[in-house]
Amino acid sequence: MNTSTDHASPLISAHDLAACGEPPGPTPHTARELAALVGLLTGHRKPGIETVSVGHSRDAASRAAADAFATAWGALGGTVLTTVDWPETAASWLRPATRLTRGLPDAWVMAAALPGFAQLARRLSHSTDGDPARTYAFASLQDSRLPALAGPGTVHGLRGATADGGTWDVRHRWVTSYPPGQVAS
Numbered sequence: 145m146n147t148s149t150d151h152a153s154p155l156i157s158a159h160d161l162a163a164c165g166e167p168p169g170p171t172p173h174t175a176r177e178l179a180a181l182v183g184l185l186t187g188h189r190k191p192g193i194e195t196v197s198v199g200h201s202r203d204a205a206s207r208a209a210a211d212a213f214a215t216a217w218g219a220l221g222g223t224v225l226t227t228v229d230w231p232e233t234a235a236s237w238l239r240p241a242t243r244l245t246r247g248l249p250d251a252w253v254m255a256a257a258l259p260g261f262a263q264l265a266r267r268l269s270h271s272t273d274g275d276p277a278r279t280y281a282f283a284s285l286q287d288s289r290l291p292a293l294a295g296p297g298t299v300h301g302l303r304g305a306t307a308d309g310g311t312w313d314v315r316h317r318w319v320t321s322y323p324p325g326q327v328a329s
Contacts, residue, residue, distance in 0.1 A: 167258040167287055170203055197252050290313055291319065
């Protein structure tokens with residue numbers, strides 16, 4: 145858990161949210177995207193990635209993507225410890241953050257809209273043992289504004305799948321995309 149003595153709120157200011165512009169909402173996931181996402185967790189499977197916690201925004205596309213992942217993961221013999229949803233705006237992000245990290249999953253999988261996930265990522269970093277390097281996401285979070293909104297280092301190591309079956313990752317302030325067949329590090 146982050147034991148920083150900085151007690152400032154991890155919430156993104158209204159000014160910073162407005163400065164990022166209105167990001168597009170999540171679109172329905174594709175079969176290639178789901179396969180690439182599952183491949184990220186299994187392709188270079190680190191020993192012990194069996195349990196995951198799934199998080200999603202409350203929009204229909206994010207909910208459907210989370211459900212599809214949970215079904216696919218279960219079919220592979222994996223275990224979903226919990227599924228947690230959240231609204232796009234909240235006074236506190238502590239409850240969903242602590243629910244996602246309860247049970248110490250091997251990885252986290254996210255299907256979400258950018259603003260809500262950025263808020264959640266800040267809370268995960270500030271108050272839990274959440275680890276962006278063990279977090280995987282659908283294409284809805286493949287947005288160059290994410291590292292800035294979430295804050296320095298908050299999403300460093302996050303990986304995800306693109307709609308066409310490629311992958312992407314976050315390294316510091318950069319979101320890099322890779323074509324299908326070339327896996328994000």
